[in-house]
Structure formats: C-alpha cells, structure tokens
Amino acid sequence: MDSNKAPNVTGVDSPGRRTVYSLCGMCAVRCPIQVEVEDGRVVWIQGNPHDKAMGTSLCAKGAAGLVFEYDDERPQYPLIRTGERGGGQWRRASWDEALDYIADKLKAIIKKHGGRAVCLSDRGGPFNDLTKAFVKALGSPNYFTHDCTCGRNAHHATQSLFGLGRTDLGMDIKNAKHIILYGRNIIESLQVKEAKDFIGALSKGAKCLYIDVRATLTASKATRFWMIRPNTEYALNLAFINVVLNEDLYDAEFVNKWVVGLDQLKAFVREYTPQWAEGVTGVPASEIKAAIREIAADAPAVIFHAGWMTARHHQSFYTSRTAHILNVLLGAIESPGGLIIGKGPGDYGLKGINKLVDRIPKVKEKRVDGVGWKFKHWDAGPGIMHLLFPAILSGDPYPMAAYFAYRHDPLSGFPDPEAVQEALNKLDLIVAIDVNYSETAWFADVILPESTYLERGNVIAEKKGPKPSLHLRDQCIAPRFDSRPAWWIFREILRRLGLGEYLDFESLEEIWRYQLEGTGVSLAELREKGVLSQVDKPVLRERLKDLKLKTPSGKIEFVSTMLSDAGLPSFAPFDEPPAKKPGTFNLVFGRVAFFAHAQSTNNPLLHELMSTNSLWINSKEAAKLGISDGDTVEVSSNGTKAKGPAKVTDFIHPEAVFMVHGFGRTVPLLTRAFGRGMADQRLMKGKLTDYDKAGGGNNMTETVVTVRKA
Ligand SMILES: Nc1nc2c(c(=O)[nH]1)N[C@H]1C(S)=C(S)[C@@H](COP(=O)(O)OP(=O)(O)OC[C@H]3O[C@@H](n4cnc5c(=O)[nH]c(N)nc54)[C@H](O)[C@@H]3O)O[C@H]1N2
Ligand SMILES: Nc1nc2c(c(=O)[nH]1)N[C@H]1C(S)=C(S)[C@@H](COP(=O)(O)OP(=O)(O)OC[C@H]3O[C@@H](n4cnc5c(=O)[nH]c(N)nc54)[C@H](O)[C@@H]3O)O[C@H]1N2
Ligand code: SF4
Ligand SMILES: [Mo]
Numbered sequence: 001m002d003s004n005k006a007p008n009v010t011g012v013d014s015p016g017r018r019t020v021y022s023l024c025g026m027c028a029v030r031c032p033i034q035v036e037v038e039d040g041r042v043v044w045i046q047g048n049p050h051d052k053a054m055g056t057s058l059c060a061k062g063a064a065g066l067v068f069e070y071d072d073e074r075p076q077y078p079l080i081r082t083g084e085r086g087g088g089q090w091r092r093a094s095w096d097e098a099l100d101y102i103a104d105k106l107k108a109i110i111k112k113h114g115g116r117a118v119c120l121s122d123r124g125g126p127f128n129d130l131t132k133a134f135v136k137a138l139g140s141p142n143y144f145t146h147d148c149t150c151g152r153n154a155h156h157a158t159q160s161l162f163g164l165g166r167t168d169l170g171m172d173i174k175n176a177k178h179i180i181l182y183g184r185n186i187i188e189s190l191q192v193k194e195a196k197d198f199i200g201a202l203s204k205g206a207k208c209l210y211i212d213v214r215a216t217l218t219a220s221k222a223t224r225f226w227m228i229r230p231n232t233e234y235a236l237n238l239a240f241i242n243v244v245l246n247e248d249l250y251d252a253e254f255v256n257k258w259v260v261g262l263d264q265l266k267a268f269v270r271e272y273t274p275q276w277a278e279g280v281t282g283v284p285a286s287e288i289k290a291a292i293r294e295i296a297a298d299a300p301a302v303i304f305h306a307g308w309m310t311a312r313h314h315q316s317f318y319t320s321r322t323a324h325i326l327n328v329l330l331g332a333i334e335s336p337g338g339l340i341i342g343k344g345p346g347d348y349g350l351k352g353i354n355k356l357v358d359r360i361p362k363v364k365e366k367r368v369d370g371v372g373w374k375f376k377h378w379d380a381g382p383g384i385m386h387l388l389f390p391a392i393l394s395g396d397p398y399p400m401a402a403y404f405a406y407r408h409d410p411l412s413g414f415p416d417p418e419a420v421q422e423a424l425n426k427l428d429l430i431v432a433i434d435v436n437y438s439e440t441a442w443f444a445d446v447i448l449p450e451s452t453y454l455e456r457g458n459v460i461a462e463k464k465g466p467k468p469s470l471h472l473r474d475q476c477i478a479p480r481f482d483s484r485p486a487w488w489i490f491r492e493i494l495r496r497l498g499l500g501e502y503l504d505f506e507s508l509e510e511i512w513r514y515q516l517e518g519t520g521v522s523l524a525e526l527r528e529k530g531v532l533s534q535v536d537k538p539v540l541r542e543r544l545k546d547l548k549l550k551t552p553s554g555k556i557e558f559v560s561t562m563l564s565d566a567g568l569p570s571f572a573p574f575d576e577p578p579a580k581k582p583g584t585f586n587l588v589f590g591r592v593a594f595f596a597h598a599q600s601t602n603n604p605l606l607h608e609l610m611s612t613n614s615l616w617i618n619s620k621e622a623a624k625l626g627i628s629d630g631d632t633v634e635v636s637s638n639g640t641k642a643k644g645p646a647k648v649t650d651f652i653h654p655e656a657v658f659m660v661h662g663f664g665r666t667v668p669l670l671t672r673a674f675g676r677g678m679a680d681q682r683l684m685k686g687k688l689t690d691y692d693k694a695g696g697g698n699n700m701t702e703t704v705v706t707v708r709k710a
Contacts, residue, residue: 003095007488009457009475009508015039021048021530023461023473025435025453026061026068027596028123029191030461032531033062035454035476042069042454042477050529053193060594060606062192065454067605069480073670074436075449076481085425086443088668095484095492098446103496105429106138109401110497115139116365120404121146121385126461126471131406133356134490137502141367142400145382149413153695154307156378157320160560160570161328163550165379168342169324170465171305173197175337177298180209180326182233182319184305185216189591207298209291211236213588214616214658215651224291230586230656231313231577231701232281237304237322238574239277239285240292242269244329249296251331257544259328261559261570268571280576282653299330301337309590313702317695318572328556334543341541341548342464345519348535353462353470353515360502368400375696377566384696386414386688389423402429406486407450411439412598412662415684415700433489436599437667449483456485457508460515460526466538472526475508487511568694580704583625585617585657587637587703589680598662602673612677614647616658617707622648627709634710635659635678637703638685642678643710657707 018037023030024045032048034056045065047054078098083089093101109117119142122131128145135143147155155166162169173179174197187195202208202221210222211233219225228236244250245266255262274285295302304323310316332338345352366373369387372380392400403424410424411417421443424430432441433448441447450456458473475485491503505511512523519534526532541547551557559570580586591597592610600606615633627633629648634641635657642664652658663677684703691698 003099003492006451006479006484007507008478012475013040013478020474020476021050021472021527022476023453023458023471023530024058024062024065025473026065026600028125030126030471030473031058031062031192032471033058034530037476040477042066047192048530051193051531053196055196057192057196059190059192060609061596061600064594064600064603064605068600068603069452069454071604073602073672075434075441075447076483077449078482079447081445085430085445086421088442090447095482098448099489099492099496102429102431102446103493106402106493106497109428110138113399113401114365116141116368117399117401118142118404119144119368119388119400119402120406121408121410122406123408124382126463127458127473129356130459130487130490133360133503134494136357136360136363137494137499138497139363139365141363141365142369142388143382144369144385144388146385146408146410146413147382148384148386148691148697149415149700150697151308152384153312153316153692153697154310154320156695157306157317158324159379160321160377160563161324161551161556161558163552164341166306168464169306169339170342171303172337172340172466173201173303175301176201176206176303177301177337178207178209178295178303180295180302180304180323181211181218181222182305182307182310182323183212183590184308184310185212185218185590187221188217188593190593207294209295213586213653213656216590217593224287226281226283226287227651227653229280229282229577229653230588231311231315233311234315234319234322235272235277235280235574236283236288237319237326238269238272239274239288240326241265241322241329242272243274243289243292244296244326245269247293249293250329251300253544254331254333255329258547258556260553260555260557265325265558265571272574280574296330300332300335302330302332303327303338304332312697312700313577314692314699315572315575316697317692320695325558334541334547336540340466340538343466343468343538344464345462345468345534348468348539350468350534351519352468353460353519354517355515356459356503356511366397368397370397375566377562377568377694378696384691385410386691386698389420390689392423392426401427403427403431405430405432405434405438405440405444407434409434409438409440409598411443412679412681415681415687415698415703417681418685419688433486435483436602437669439598439666442667448489449481450489451479451483451485455479455483457512458485459487460512466540467533467535469531469533470521470526472530474527474530563694572694577702580655583708584704584706585621586655586701587635587680587683587705588656588658588701589661590658592660595660595662598665601662601665601676602670604672607672610660611672612644613660613663614645615678615707616647616649616652618652618654618656619648619650621654622646625708627707632710633707635683635705635707637683637705640682640685642683644678657705
C-alpha cells in the first residue's frame with residue numbers, strides 16, 4: 001500500500017449523513033458512543049444508547065471531543081528532531097522518511113543488542129493485543145503499561161488473595177447497599193457508566209462511606225465522610241477487621257468454605273482496635289464501630305472499593321488487600337450488590353476473538369525490569385515500568401536502546417520527570433506515537449501522529465464482565481491531517497524490518513475479520529450497535545461450590561504463599577507515617593471531572609472551565625503561615641519549586657495539600673496550557689525509584705512539600 005495515503009476504513013468518506021457507533025477516546029475509559037457525521041464532518045457525539053448502562057450520557061471531556069477534533073494544536077504530520085533532545089527543533093517528514101529512519105535505527109540496535117533492547121509502553125486496556133503483538137514480533141519481552149502509577153498495587157493485592165486480576169472482580173455498584181470508597185472519587189474521577197450506577201444506587205437508598213484527605217464532590221454525596229490523616233486508611237481497615245472478627249459479623253459459611261488463614265488474621269488484628277485506629281487516623285473509634293456494624297448489616301450487598309489509586313504509599317498494597325479481605329469476610333463475592341467475578345467467552349461455552357499475539361512465536365528472554373523472574377510475585381504481563389529506568393541507566397540485566405511511547409506520557413505520569421529524562425536520554429531511539437504534543441513526544445526523536453479516535457478504527461476489544469462483550473471503535477471520518485492509525489504504523493515498521501508476516505493485513509477490516517473468525521459474530525452485526533454480547537443473561541457461579549479461583553490452593557489466601565515465597569508478610573504491621581515538621585505537608589493530587597490527566601488541559605473548551613490549578617491548603621495551617629485565599633504560594637520539595645494561587649479551605653486535612661494533576665505543560669505549541677499551573681509530578685523529586693515493595697506502585701503521596709507565601 002502507498003504510504004502517502006491514509007488506509008481508511010471503507011465508506012468513511014461517503015457524503016451525506018451517517019451514524020457511527022464507536023468508542024470515546026477522550027480518556028482511557030473508552031465509553032461506547034454514537035457519532036453523527038455529515039458530509040465527512042462530525043456534528044454530534046453522545047453516549048451509545050444500545051448500551052443500556054451508558055444511555056446517551058457523555059461526560060464533559062467526551063463532549064469536548066468535537067472541539068478536540070477541530071483544534072489544530074496537535075501533531076499534523078511526522079516530525080524528526082533536528083536539535084537537542086527536548087529542545088523543540090523539528091523538521092517535517094513524510095511517512096516513508098520517518099518510518100525508514102526508525103527502521104534503520106532499529107535494525108542497527110537489534111543487530112547489536114537483540115530485540116530485547118527495544119521496549120514499548122502504552123496505557124494498557126482493551127486494544128493492547130496490537131501493541132503486545134508489535135513488541136513480541138520484535139523478539140522483546142519488554143512491553144510495559146502505565147499501571148505502576150495507577151492500579152498495580154490493587155491489582156497485585158487482588159492476585160495475592162484470589163489469583164485473579166483487579167478488573168476480574170467487577171463491582172455490582174447498581175445493586176449495592178453500602179459502598180466504601182477510600183479516596184475513590186467516583187463521580188469526578190469518573191467512568192460514565194460507573195458514576196451513573198453509583199448515583200442510581202444512592203437514589204435507591206444505598207449508603208456510601210467516603211474516606212479522603214479532602215472533601216470532593218463524592219464526599220458531598222456520601223452518607224458518612226471521614227477526612228482522614230494522609231496515608232493511614234490501612235489502619236482503618238485493620239480496625240474494621242478487628243470489629244468484624246470480634247463481634248462475629250462475618251459470613252461464616254462463605255469464609256469456612258473458601259478462606260485460608262482466618263486464625264492467623266484473628267491473631268494479627270487483635271491489637272488493632274478502633275481506639276488504636278482513632279489515634280492514627282483521626283476518625284473517632286465510636287464512628288468506626290458504628291459504621292462497620294451498619295455495613296455488616298447490609299452484607300453481602302456491600303463493596304469495599306479495593307482501589308485503583310487508594311492513595312499511593314508504601315502500604316497501599318496492604319490497604320487494597322485488607323479492603324478485599326473485608327469483602328470476603330462479609331461474603332460479598334459472586335453475589336448481587338458485591339463483587340462479581342468477570343467471565344470471558346469460555347465461561348459461556350463461546351469462542352473468544354482471535355488474538356494477534358497468538359500468531360507470533362513466544363519470546364524466551366527475561367524481562368528487563370526483573371518481573372517474572374526476580375520479582376515472581378508480580379504480574380509479568382505489563383511489568384513494573386519505573387524499574388525500567390534504573391535498568392536503562394545501569395545496563396543491568398542487559399542494555400536497552402530504543403523506546404516507543406504509544407498512548408502514554410511518562411514525563412507527565414511518572415514522578416520526577418528529570419529522572420525519567422536522564423534515563424531516556426541514554427537510549428539511541430525514542431519514538432512517540434500520540435494524538436497530542438505530549439511532554440514525552442516533545443523529548444522524543446520522532447513524533448508519529450496517530451489519527452484521532454474519530455479518524456481511525458482500532459482492533460476489536462473483548463471485555464470480561466458478568467457477561468463478556470465485544471466493542472468496536474469504528475472510523476467516523478477521514479483524518480484531517482497527515483496522520484495514520486496505529487495498526488498501520490506498527491505494520492509498516494515490522495515490514496521494514498523483514499517481520500511483516502506477523503502483522504500481514506492489508507486493511508483494518510481484514511484484521512477485524514481475522515479477530516471475529518469462528519466466533520459466530522459478523523462484522524456487520526457488531527457494527528450495527530457498536531457493542532455486542534452473545535449472552536442474554538449473566539449467570540453467577542455457585543458461590544459455595546465453585547469460584548474458579550486461580551491461587552495455588554484454589555482458595556482465598558489470607559495467608560499467601562505467593563507473598564511468603566517473595567519474603568513478604570501476608571499481614572504487614574501498620575507503619576505509622578513519620579511526623580511532619582510544621583509548615584510541611586503531604587502533596588496529594590487527583591482529578592477534576594473535566595480533564596483527563598495532562599492530555600486535556602489544552603482543549604479549547606475544557607481550558608475555559610479551568611485554566612490553571614491552585615494549591616488546596618487547610619485554613620488553620622494557612623493562617624499559621626500567613627497565607628490568605630488567593631495568595632500566591634511557593635511549594636517546594638527536594639530542590640524543586642512551583643508557584644500558584646492558594647485555595648484556603650476547611651475541606652482538606654491539615655497534614656495534606658492538594659493540586660489537580662495535568663498542569664505545568666512545557667510544550668510551547670500548546671498555546672493555552674503552556675506554562676500554566678503547577679506540575680505535581682515535578683515536585684515528586686526522588687520518587688521515581690521509591691515504591692511499595694509488595695505492590696510495586698510508586699509512593700507518590702508520600703511526597704512532602706514545604707509551603708510559604710511567595
Ligand atoms: N503526579 C501524578 N502522576 C500521575 C497521576 C497523577 O494524578 N499525578 N496519575 C496516574 C494515573 S492514575 C495514570 S492512569 C497515569 C496516566 O498516565 P498518562 O499516560 O500520562 O495519561 P493519559 O492522559 O491517558 O495520556 C497518555 C498519552 O496518550 C495520548 N493519547 C490520547 N489519546 C490517544 C490516541 O488515541 N492515540 C495515541 N497514540 N495517543 C493518545 C495523550 O495525548 C497522552 O499524551 O498517570 C499517573 N501518574
Ligand atoms: N475526569 C477524570 N476521570 C478519570 C481520570 C481522569 O484523568 N479524569 N482518570 C481515570 C484514571 S486513570 C484513574 S486511575 C481514576 C482514578 O480515580 P481516583 O482514585 O478516584 O482518582 P483521584 O482523583 O486521583 O483521587 C484520588 C483521591 O484520593 C485522595 N487521597 C490522597 N491521599 C489519600 C489518602 O492518604 N487517603 C485517602 N483515603 N485518600 C487520599 C485525594 O484527595 C483524591 O481526592 O480516575 C479515572 N477517571
Ligand atoms: S469517561 Fe468521558 S472522556 Fe472518558 S471515555 Fe467516557 S465519555 Fe469519554
Ligand atoms: Mo489511572
């Protein structure tokens with residue numbers, strides 16, 4: 001195929017009005033959408049009503065997709081760096097030129113170091129069959145995701161108990177009677193369907209206990225809100241467990257059938273009383289007791305949200321683990337209103353879609369981050385990406401030479417971007433494939449513009465759930481600029497390396513047909529609604545007979561051999577956070593409903609909603625420092641500094657300060673976001689290599705900052 005032509009899906013440029021069912025791309029949730037196209041232009045986007053839970057709803061970011069599409073401040077053609085890395089000097093290149101440039105470098109790298117010296121990271125998720133296939137075709141084990149900065153602690157905690165992944169335990173929020181959220185700001189840091197289910201449950205009378213260091217919009221919806229001392233929710237969970245066991249509030253039938261290690265847990269939590277927890281967390285013991293008794297009365301329709309983020313500290317893993325232990329004790333597993341184990345096509349006797357990775361021989365090399373061999377208690381799939389950076393610097397266990405950032409912006413998403421840059425700078429080749437000028441793209445050698453989510457299709461996604469489903473991102477319009485879809489970009493690189501056989505498809509439709517072959521689902525059928533499940537009614541497993549758990553014992557392992565083999569305790573003593581000096585605070589971060597990380601602060605419409613961030617600081621602490629609302633403050637940590645306005649409020653814990661993530665962009669071509677606001681990741685100096693040894697996630701909320709009036 002001619003590299004000068006975009007490989008569009010058939011019929012995308014036909015005139016007149018069309019309705020296309022696709023998936024939103026304004027954040028990583030990828031909600032089902034309905035897109036109206038008129039003469040090749042998107043005129044309307046709404047939720048896909050064929051997906052009942054979604055309906056026609058869309059969040060603000062999703063609605064701003066139209067503005068994103070027609071904004072010109074994004075990469076429009078391939079760029080090759082001409083000056084220093086990060087210096088912002090580029091030349092325009094044709095696709096052939098850019099791809100040849102990359103392929104020539106890769107050939108030399110693979111010849112010298114082997115395919116394992118090439119790595120790629122993406123945002124994980126339902127389309128990663130393609131990126132995994134690309135990395136595997138190169139002969140490299142080094143596929144990474146962002147997840148060590150996101151849900152990895154919770155994922156590994158889930159694995160240690162159930163042998164299942166974090167997302168294999170779906171939450172039946174709709175039918176829950178009591179929902180316990182630890183810093184899970186479910187209606188601002190949102191997924192549309194989940195937020196709707198949550199509000200739906202509350203309106204049916206469900207209760208919510210919300211625990212955060214600050215009052216969010218979710219706090220305003222909660223039945224109880226506890227403003228907890230930073231990084232101490234683990235103590236709270238231990239006290240909850242203490243009460244549940246002492247007062248025999250647990251589901252003995254379920255626990256006796258499934259749990260390994262109940263006696264050890266009982267002995268361990270004996271000292272962790274509500275009185276003790278009050279001293280650590282600041283939550284009154286009487287409240288702790290009252291809440292857990294009420295929650296137990298609502299069991300098993302209860303959900304302790306084991307997190308996604310659940311803060312980011314060196315005991316996050318045990319926070320998630322104990323949240324799940326509470327779910328188990330209250331019998332909230334495979335039961336309506338609790339956690340439902342995700343089922344794939346196989347569970348319903350169906351054939352799943354064909355995978356691209358299965359066309360490629362297994363890679364025998366060990367991962368460069370040590371996951372799977374040095375760190376056997378972690379999931380080798382996407383590894384632990386922060387361990388890549390020290391490995392690049394040391395060349396141990398082997399040299400790394402090339403990195404692809406695909407739909408991932410490590411210089412925004414990892415703590416201490418200077419440390420990330422230092423490592424990346426040792427590589428011979430950095431390629432960013434993005435739809436925006438990300439911080440990482442700006443530091444790369446080549447920027448390849450991917451067509452936007454409205455201008456391209458993706459490989460078909462298969463999702464597990466109470467019932468499995470297929471999701472199609474279809475192409476709505478032809479690309480506005482000289483961009484290409486990912487499948488084409490990866491295929492072209494492999495072809496140039498003589499590895500084309502692994503991704504030997506002429507069109508995306510051909511890939512779709514390969515994926516669907518033998519499933520009994522036709523492309524036309526899938527396209528008709530965009531989302532499809534071959535199962536009418538979800539079926540729960542017989543919860544006292546067969547849960548199909550994947551732990552070594554087949555049971556729920558309160559005492560885990562996976563952990564003990566790794567030299568880690570199943571029950572870790574609570575470590576009290578160190579006392580802070582006056583004028584110092586834990587730097588806490590998070591989201592607002594209308595931005596996705598750093599990628600939407602330059603969106604013309606969303607930028608109007610919030611053009612900069614501020615530093616939330618407790619009123620009493622501010623008064624001590626002579627800071628009034630709106631004053632400019634200087635926030636500093638470990639030699640880095642940022643300045644911004646103070647938001648003085650009673651609604652944040654005295655030991656914490658907070659800022660919205662995603663600001664402080666350094667790419668001058670982003671005229672709206674450039675230089676505006678404070679970048680929390682830059683204040684996390686030294687935190688790139690500081691992580692939870694049990695879960696693997698970075699300890700970002702342990703960053704201590706000093707605040708003064710500027
Ligand atoms: N300091 C700090 N660090 C954090 C967080 C925080 O709040 N504070 N949050 C953490 C969390 S939870 C996460 S998930 C990570 C997020 O980490 P990031 O990976 O930084 O987040 P995203 O905004 O999803 O964007 C990744 C990149 O994908 C690009 N992109 C978007 N759509 C497309 C597309 O269709 N194609 C391509 N090729 N690229 C696309 C965006 O432009 C962006 O550059 O950050 C983590 N790190
Ligand atoms: N609008 C929007 N929605 C999103 C995203 C987005 O970028 N924008 N990103 C998606 C992604 S990738 C993710 S991972 C999720 C994240 O979902 P959440 O985990 O709900 O996200 P955050 O906004 O980061 O919320 C973290 C909250 O934790 C609180 N917190 C900090 N430290 C502590 C502590 O020690 N204890 C307790 N209990 N709370 C603490 C903070 O004050 C903050 O309110 O959101 C998803 N949804
Ligand atoms: S949550 Fe909003 S931005 Fe994210 S995929 Fe859904 S509609 Fe799009
Ligand atoms: Mo995340």
